[in-house]
Amino acid sequence: MTLAELLPALHGLPKCEKLRAIQVLAADVAREDGEMLVPSEAAYPVWSPFDAFDGAATLMRLLKDEKAA
Amino acid sequence: MPQRFPYVEVDPILGSASALPYAPITLQLGDRKVQASGLIDSGSTLNVLPFDIGLQLGAVWDEQSVPVRLGGNLAESEARGLVLLGQIEGFAPVRLAFAWSQSNRIPVILGQTNFFLEFDVRFCGSQMFFEIAPRSSLGA
Numbered sequence: 001m002t003l004a005e006l007l008p009a010l011h012g013l014p015k016c017e018k019l020r021a022i023q024v025l026a027a028d029v030a031r032e033d034g035e036m037l038v039p040s041e042a043a044y045p046v047w048s049p050f051d052a053f054d055g056a057a058t059l060m061r062l063l064k065d066e067k068a069a
Numbered sequence: 070m071p072q073r074f075p076y077v078e079v080d081p082i083l084g085s086a087s088a089l090p091y092a093p094i095t096l097q098l099g100d101r102k103v104q105a106s107g108l109i110d111s112g113s114t115l116n117v118l119p120f121d122i123g124l125q126l127g128a129v130w131d132e133q134s135v136p137v138r139l140g141g142n143l144a145e146s147e148a149r150g151l152v153l154l155g156q157i158e159g160f161a162p163v164r165l166a167f168a169w170s171q172s173n174r175i176p177v178i179l180g181q182t183n184f185f186l187e188f189d190v191r192f193c194g195s196q197m198f199f200e201i202a203p204r205s206s207l208g209a
Contacts, residue, residue: 020082023083024082024083027083027084027086030086031086045142046141046142047141047142047143047174047175047178048110048112048113048141048178048180049113049114049115049117049139049140049141049143049168049178049180050112050113050114050140050141051114051140051141052113052114052115052137052138052139052140052141052143052168053114054138055114055115055137055138055139055140055148055168056114056115056180056181056182058135058136058137058138058150059115059116059137059150059166059167059168059182059183060166060182060183062135062150062152062166063152063164063166063183066152066164067164
């Protein structure tokens, strides 16, 4: 199948599926090139609490207190 | 002996680009148990429990008196300390302290305090598996 044949079908996709197609193709290209392609304007939320040191200390105290109780 | 687990592809369309180290873990509070899938997150300073799983375990929010401050996107959601038993299949249960968040937009996160203090983890991402063993049982 050629790009010319694919384009009408791609244009007919809903917005979310167009974005998914872009992501899949970008991931394919990145894998082939061995590098990550990151869209410059994309925003990726980071949920991992990498700097919650106060919280970690609180949990350690909680473990210690529960063990002592 | 360590237990070996495969990376889990979160999005089948994205395949290995979406693969993450999720481990099956049984969480227990009193006599209630919940089977969960925990993200083994070496970049997280602590364990985090989504709100609904705490409720399934019978935890009562108003009875938890220890506030835990979280950063990043999770700072918007209040969290309180909750100690559970956690068991990886094949190993004895251990006490795990969680920041029980009011958010459900996160998975169970198994982080440095205190999952990584109880278990040694070896990531072999290039081979799409990781291994977990009770602390001090993996060789240097």
